[in-house]
Amino acid sequence: DGGITQSPKYLFRKEGQNVTLSCEQNLNHDAMYWYRQDPGQGLRLIYYSQIVNDFQKGDIAEGYSVSREKKESFPLTVTSAQKNPTAFYLCASSTQGTGLEDYGYTFGSGTRLTVV
Amino acid sequence: AQKITQTQPGMFVQEKEAVTLDCTYDTSDPSYGLFWYKQPSSGEMIFLIYQGSYDQQNATEGRYSLNFQKARKSANLVISASQLGDSAMYFCAMTSNSGYALNFGKGTSLLVTP
Numbered sequence: 001d002g003g004i005t006q007s008p009k010y011l012f013r014k015e016g017q018n019v020t021l022s023c024e025q026n027l028n029h030d031a032m033y034w035y036r037q038d039p040g041q042g043l044r045l046i047y048y049s050q051i052v053n054d055f056q057k058g059d060i061a062e063g064y065s066v067s068r069e070k071k072e073s074f075p076l077t078v079t080s081a082q083k084n085p086t087a088f089y090l091c092a093s094s095t096q097g098t099g100l101e102d103y104g105y106t107f108g109s110g111t112r113l114t115v116v
Numbered sequence: 117a118q119k120i121t122q123t124q125p126g127m128f129v130q131e132k133e134a135v136t137l138d139c140t141y142d143t144s145d146p147s148y149g150l151f152w153y154k155q156p157s158s159g160e161m162i163f164l165i166y167q168g169s170y171d172q173q174n175a176t177e178g179r180y181s182l183n184f185q186k187a188r189k190s191a192n193l194v195i196s197a198s199q200l201g202d203s204a205m206y207f208c209a210m211t212s213n214s215g216y217a218l219n220f221g222k223g224t225s226l227l228v229t230p
Contacts, residue, residue, distance in 0.1 A: 031216050040125075042207055042220040050216065058217065088159060096216060105151070105218060107161035 002027045006091050006108035013078075013085075013115050021076045021111045023091035029104070030096045032074035036060060037088040037110075046089075049074055050096060078113065085115045118143045120208050120221035127226050129198045136183070137193040137224045139208030148212040150191040152182065155205040155223070164206075167191060198228045 004025045013019045025032065031050045035043040045058030049068040063082025068074055074093075078085045091108040119142040129135040141150065152164040167175045167182045175182045183192040191210075195202055205225050209218040 033217055035220075040222075042120075042122075042222040043209075043218075045217050045219070048217045090159075090161065092161075092218070094216060105163065110159040112159070 004091055004093055004106055004108035006089075006111050008111060009109065011111055011113045013113070015115055016080045018080060019078050019085075019113065021078070021089055021091075021113070023074045023076065023108060024072055025074075025091075025093045025106070026072060027093055027104075027106060028071070029093035029106070030071070031094045032068065033092045033094075034058075034064070034066065034074070034076045035090045035092065037090060043090060046076065085113060088112050118145070118148075118210055118212065118219045120210055120219055122208055122221035122224050124224045125222075127224055129195075129226065129228055131200060131228055131230050132197055134194060134196045135198055135226065137195070137206050137208075137226065139191045139193065139221060141189050141191060141208075141210050143189075143210065143212060145212035148210055150182070150184070151209040151211075151218065152180070152191075152193045153207045153209060154202075155207060157204070161207075165193065195226075200228050200230065202226060203228045 007022045033048040034046040037043050044060050046064050047066040049055035065077045089111045094105045121140045148169045150167045154162040165175050165177045165180045165182050167184050174184050179196045181194045205223045207223045208221040
């Protein structure tokens with residue numbers, strides 16, 4: 001079945017270390033997204049990519065970096081510059097269209113990052 | 117810029133009763149889409165219902181319906197005949213043809229009691 005795989009589900013890192021979160025999709029979606037969720041909060045957009053080798057900053061991009069070398073993959077690196085990296089990270093993908101349809105947004109199951 | 121507001125941090129409803137979760141939005145885009153997602157404690161995001169800004173009729177999906185009032189910029193989710201399994205966080209979100217990323221509200225925590 002098609003879907004989005006995020007790994008690992010739980011991740012622990014020491015403060016000051018960079019860490020990369022994996023996101024892979026086999027839905028043939030053009031667009032991919034990274035969101036951050038803090039307890040009791042909504043999802044905030046970190047980065048998004050509408051096409052291979054291109055990506056744009058979202059609302060809270062500082063301290064994060066991404067790459068989009070393949071259509072299927074959109075890894076997120078949490079750098080040591082991110083002041084409060086402990087959070088739940090969700091990856092998503094969608095189709096793109098010329099009109100307003102629901103674009104088939106699909107979410108991964110998330111990675112819970114804890115920095116100690 | 118788009119803004120989604122969910123004013124109810126938490127809601128209680130008794131099993132088998134109906135419940136309405138509020139969502140208001142603000143956008144300058146003439147075309148946009150409105151979504152509701154359910155997030156159980158496991159963290160996955162489950163798509164519930166979609167409403168396009170030009171849709172004439174309110175969207176319905178099983179026990180879920182979206183009460184879309186365009187002039188008031190509201191898109192409330194109505195869950196009929198609540199079940200214990202409906203206990204979760206519920207998020208309203210929107211997008212438009214000027215940007216594909218979903219923009220989320222802060223969510224409403226729903227607890228269904230026996």
